[in-house]
Amino acid sequence: MTNSYIKSICDYLMKDSLLGFFYVENGKFHYSNNRFEEIYGYNKKELMKMNLIELIYADDRDIISKTNELHLEDEVRKDINIVLRGIKKSREIIYTEIHGVKKQINDFSIVFFGTIRQLNENEVNNNRIETVLESITDGFFSLDYDLKIKYVNNATEKLLNVKRENIIGTPIYEALPNSDIDNFVKRYKRSLLSLKPITFEELFNNRWYDVRAFPSTERLSVYFRDITEQKEENQKMHFMAYYDSLTKLPNRNYFKDYISSKLLTDGEQIPFAILFIDLERFKIVNDTFGHAIGDLLLQQVSERLSECVKAEGIVARFSGDEFLILLENATKNEILFHIKRIIDSFSEPFLIKEHEVFTSPSIGVSQYPKNGQSLETLIKHADIAMYHAKKNWNDNFTFFNQNLSDYYTRKANIENHLRKSLMMEQLQVHYQPIIELDSGKIFGLEALVRWEHPKMGIISPEEFIPIAEETGLIIDLGNYVLQKACKQLKIWQESDFDLIHVSVNISTRQLEHNQFVENVIKVLKETKLNPMHLELEVTESIVQNIKHSQKILNELKNIGVNLSIDDFGTGYSSLNILHHLPIDKLKIDKTFINDINTNDYALVKTIIEMGHNLNFSLIAEGIENEQQLNLLKQYKCQYGQGYYFSKPLPANEIEKLLLKKK
Known part of the structure; x- marks a missing residue:
């Protein structure tokens, strides 16, 4: 039977009936009369898109669901007489009485048709x-x-x-x-x-x-x-989404949602401050005592921060050893009061499983609305201020200001451009002559990296090298300078310039890299430079990890490389410690050479004499005048460098200087 035929028959019999009437095939509506539509509140067009099961209350659907099954076991026809709950379009629950027939008409279709009556209130309580x-x-x-x-x-x-x-x-x-x-x-x-x-x-x-x-x-x-x-499962899910499982503090999601919903609304601007807190020495605690102790420390820190803030703010764990504190409607004096309370609370050690653990907070502060209009900006600015506080040993906290933003924006730009410049080999290596003081001959050259960016202009090594150290780019930068210097020295040697060696500065971070020695060997092989013509300059800070440093320096010495201590006298070492390292030369820091101008040269004399006694050669850095030169020669300092002889020069200028000397 076609749908139009079914509709015409049903309309003729049941259209205006006081009972609801329906006809479904495999659960889908093919016909409903006016009363049926009145009972459920749907019009005919809506019902034709629905399944009968959608009108049945969830817990009663098992009663009716079998009308959708294709198999009636051994029966071809089944009479249906049931009472069940229905759901109106308004979502009201009603009680209905259905009388109908379920009939299998072929292998693929079951039809179900019948009448439906909505029960009244009196019938609700009957049997x-x-x-x-x-x-x-x-x-x-x-x-x-x-x-x-x-x-x-x-x-x-x-x-x-x-x-x-x-x-x-x-x-x-x-x-x-x-x-x-x-x-x-x-x-x-x-x-x-x-x-x-x-x-x-x-x-x-x-x-x-x-x-x-x-x-x-x-x-x-x-x-x-x-x-x-x-409800409990939802609460667990909510806790996992909005709270930190270790400290039980609100997490960054809670913090952001709270500020966005309560403070950063379209209504009145409510001033507030964000404190971004980072723990000093936390990594050392983890490395020394283990992560279990580190976790317990974070829990105790959370308790102290919460005790400091009490009900006057919200403490949240941001990530790792970083925390956020929200202070609403707080004046600068009130913010300072809370900061002092927090810093003072860290003066006492944390007692963790019989260990006394010390840590201190670095705190950055941003304020709404003057330091930003969006939460992301405010957290970023508080983070910048915290980072500045971490670098500034005089204070544990810093309030954000625009100068800080400009400074760290420039740092980020330098880092990005430095990566690109390294990849594109846009950095230059200049060379400063090292002079044999008695003869005045050029003994060697120190390789020094220089950077002139096409848009940012000349960027000082004092600015970009610390950034390279901090970001790890110093590894690639150091390899770049080493490769360029060794290659250039080999070219000069093959051009019959009488150069003994080239010196290359090596940072502590390079020295600690697990492939540093292999990289040096690789560069020497690629450039075909004899190791005896390469001198690596390391800083006194190597004594902080003396066992590792001694191992690496011995490996370098074994391949024939010369070693010197740069900026001697400004760091951590003593001549007694250096005596046990395979060091060839000491480079006296220029601050001591500058003292000669004020007739304060006793320390320079002492360093030179002790260096000679321990069989070190001495190189004086920063020679700027004849008085300094004469005194150094008098004290038998073998080598020197500085603007008195020559500033660092690009390779082509060095060649002119070498030709002139030759």
Whole structure:
């Protein structure tokens, strides 16, 4: 039969019937009459796009679901007579009585057609409905206008641990004597007065319930279900999303959502401050005592920060050993008060499993609205201020200002451009002559990196080398200079210039790199430079990890490379320690050479004499005048360099100088 034929037959028989009528095939509507549409509140067009199961209350769907199955076992036809709950378009729950036929018409289709009647209030409490109510898992009870209990189902007895015979006819607040019941009663009264359905979640006797109440002119029908486990699971999910599992503090998501929803709204601007806190020496604690102790330290730090802030702000864990604090409506003096309280609280050690652990906070502060309009900007600015505080040993905290932003923006630009310039080999290597003081001959050259950026101009090594150290780019930069210097010296040697060696500065970070020695050997092989013509200059800070440094220096010495200590006298070492390292030369720092101008040259004389006694050659850095030169020659310092002889020059200028000397 075609749909048009079915519709015409059904219209003829049932269009204006007082009973609802429907015809479905494999669960899909093919026909509904006017009364059916009135019962459920959908129009014909909407119903034709729906499945019958969508009109059935969730817990009653098992009763009807088999109408969608293709197999009726041994039956070709089955009569259906059931009472079940339906869901109107308004989401109101209604009780319906269905009489129909389910029939298999071929191997692929089952049709289900019949009448439906909405039951009235009086029928809700009769035995027919009671059968349904007693079988459902939801609790159900009805109240009259005096809030006396008229009916409870089996599920209500189990969920609330009551007996129906003890509570029917009793006001609900007497039947369920619990302080929580007041929250329910208020809502029930409002629903009865307004004749509007209500849905809510509420706590009763330490259990959470989802409640739906439907009023009529005679009574209030209430359905409820226990959602405690679901609620607890949701709370766990919420905690995982918005709280830190280790410290139990709010996390960055909570912090951002709170500020965005409560403070950064379209209404009145509420001033607030963000404190960005980083712990000093936390990595050392982890490396020394282990991560378990590190975790316990973070927990105790969280407790101290919370105690300092109390109810006047929010403490959140941002990441790792970083924390955020929000202070609302705080003046600068109030912010300073909290900062002092935090810093003072860290003066005492943290006692963790019999260990006394010390750490201190570095704090950066940004303020809304003067330091930014968006949360991301405010956190970034607080982070910048914190980083500045970490670098500034005089203070533990810094308030953000625009100069800081400009400074760190420039640092970030330098880092980015330095990476690109290294890849494109845009850095230049200049060379400063090292002079044999007695003869005046050029003994060697020190390779020094220089950088002239096409847009940023000349960038001082004092600016970009610390950034390279900090970011790890010093490894690639050092290899770049080493490769260029060795290659250039080999070219000069093959051009018959009488150069003994080239010196290349090596940072501590390079020396600690696990492939440093292999890289030196690789460069020497590629450039075919004899190792004896390469001198590597290291700083005194190598003595901080003396065992590792001694191993690496011995390996370098074994391949024939010369070694010198750069800027001697400004660092951590003593001549006694250096005596045990395979060092060839000491380079006296230029600050001592400058002292010669003020007749304060006793220390220079002492360094030179002790160096000779320990068989070190001496190189004086920063020679700028003849007085310095003569005194150094008098004290038998073998070598020197400085602007008195020549400033660092590019390779082509060095060649001119070598030709002139030659």
